Amino acid sequence: MLSTARSRAVWQLSRVAQVSARRAYAFSANDKQEINNPTPPEDVPNVSKSNELPIETPHRDARIQESIEDAEKLRVQQAPNRTGVWSRSQNPRAQAMTGPRFEQTIMEFQPAPQAAISLIHKQPVRWTHERVVECDGGGGPLGHPRIFINTDKPQICMCTYCGLPFANEHHRKHLESLPETAYPLVAQGDAAEIPESQRITDEALGQR
Numbered sequence: 743m744l745s746t747a748r749s750r751a752v753w754q755l756s757r758v759a760q761v762s763a764r765r766a767y768a769f770s771a772n773d774k775q776e777i778n779n780p781t782p783p784e785d786v787p788n789v790s791k792s793n794e795l796p797i798e799t800p801h802r803d804a805r806i807q808e809s810i811e812d813a814e815k816l817r818v819q820q821a822p823n824r825t826g827v828w829s830r831s832q833n834p835r836a837q838a839m840t841g842p843r844f845e846q847t848i849m850e851f852q853p854a855p856q857a858a859i860s861l862i863h864k865q866p867v868r869w870t871h872e873r874v875v876e877c878d879g880g881g882g883p884l885g886h887p888r889i890f891i892n893t894d895k896p897q898i899c900m901c902t903y904c905g906l907p908f909a910n911e912h913h914r915k916h917l918e919s920l921p922e923t924a925y926p927l928v929a930q931g932d933a934a935e936i937p938e939s940q941r942i943t944d945e946a947l948g949q950r
Contacts, residue, residue: 789813792846808848816849821857828859862905865936866929867898867917875908877901880936898925906936 793813796805818836819825827834839852868875873894879885879901886903893899896913900906907925909917917927929935 789817789844789847789849793848795846797846797848806848808850813849816852816854817844819854821860822854823860824857828857859905861934863925864930864932864934865906866926867907867909867923869909869911869914871911873910877904877906877908879904879906898923900925 789810791810793808794810796807798805817839818834820827820832820835839849870893873892875891875893876888877891878888889901889903891899891901891908893908893910896910896916898907898909898917901908909927914927917923
């Protein structure tokens, strides 16, 4: 009797594992949506037409209003310097900013920080004569653990923490001969560029 009950319990556990594995396979790894769902969720209404109606505010002389086209463009754009997502775990802005919550909401005034993944690719290459360089993000509480980067290969070597690019002077001609590179080889004068020396104090915990 005990063996029969034990075998039945083992069979039930295996059955549950098979069903859960089958259900996990039915979901997409990117958007966590069930594949071939016969009843897909309905699209939530986007920016309301009420955005075009003037809204009185005591903090401004003029009434606040925004065209529906401009509001929709700002709603679906992931960042001012990037249109789409750059991480699997990132929720698209077009899906997050929907529903009645955003009625009479001026999209121009909503927080929209620039994407760091695009800003870091504006940093010029740090040229070195050493085969191994170290990077700590500038030191201090805004930095990161010190890591060592090998610059032997004829390519731009990025810091795996902050993304700052490094390259060896021996490979400068090769990199300059390439049609394009992921990072600028020389400073372009962009406002997003970080100067070579990021430390503003000599203290152990000096900030950048």
